[in-house]
Amino acid sequence: MADVAPDIWDRIEDYLGAEGLELDDLLIAGGSGAPTLRVVIDGPDGVNIDHLADLSRGVERLLTDTAYDPSLYGLEVTSPGLERSLRRPQHWAKSVGRRVTVKTQQPIDDDRRHIGTLLSAGADEAVVDIDGTERTIPYELVTSAKTVFVWEKSPKPGARAKEQQR
Numbered sequence: 001m002a003d004v005a006p007d008i009w010d011r012i013e014d015y016l017g018a019e020g021l022e023l024d025d026l027l028i029a030g031g032s033g034a035p036t037l038r039v040v041i042d043g044p045d046g047v048n049i050d051h052l053a054d055l056s057r058g059v060e061r062l063l064t065d066t067a068y069d070p071s072l073y074g075l076e077v078t079s080p081g082l083e084r085s086l087r088r089p090q091h092w093a094k095s096v097g098r099r100v101t102v103k104t105q106q107p108i109d110d111d112r113r114h115i116g117t118l119l120s121a122g123a124d125e126a127v128v129d130i131d132g133t134e135r136t137i138p139y140e141l142v143t144s145a146k147t148v149f150v151w152e153k154s155p156k157p158g159a160r161a162k163e164q165q166r
Helices: 006-018 049-065 090-093 160-166
Strands: 020-028 038-042 075-076 099-108 109-119 125-132 135-139 142-147
Touching: 038 125, 038 160, 049 075, 049 090, 049 109, 090 109, 099 135, 109 135
Parallel strands: 038 075
Antiparallel strands: 020 038, 099 109, 099 142, 109 125, 125 135
């Protein structure tokens, strides 16, 4: 995945700011086919699918006649989702308290894969609690990182009634 030119970032960020939203990430993705410009949007209360559709049309108008013209690129306007990539320090800061999985290019404390709770995120590094041990991970060593959605177990239907009958 590649980053996008700063002037395009600024253009889209200004448009979304006027809508009370934030440009969370902007990147080019794609394999062997046509590349896709992925615009990741977030807001204080999240973003629903109808709003994303409207924003997609607005972003498409902004990109017409630029190097990222929609006729040359696929356009994907999306929210970060339940499990989000952590590519920028701001992403890390928003995810403090969440469970994360981080892969590093070289071992830290004999591990390249680090799974735990994100305790803090600074400008250059993050601290992750891994089984009760705090591990400092410099961003420059990170090859990939994302939040991990933790499914809460709910009781089976009727389980409480059975317990009360005992």
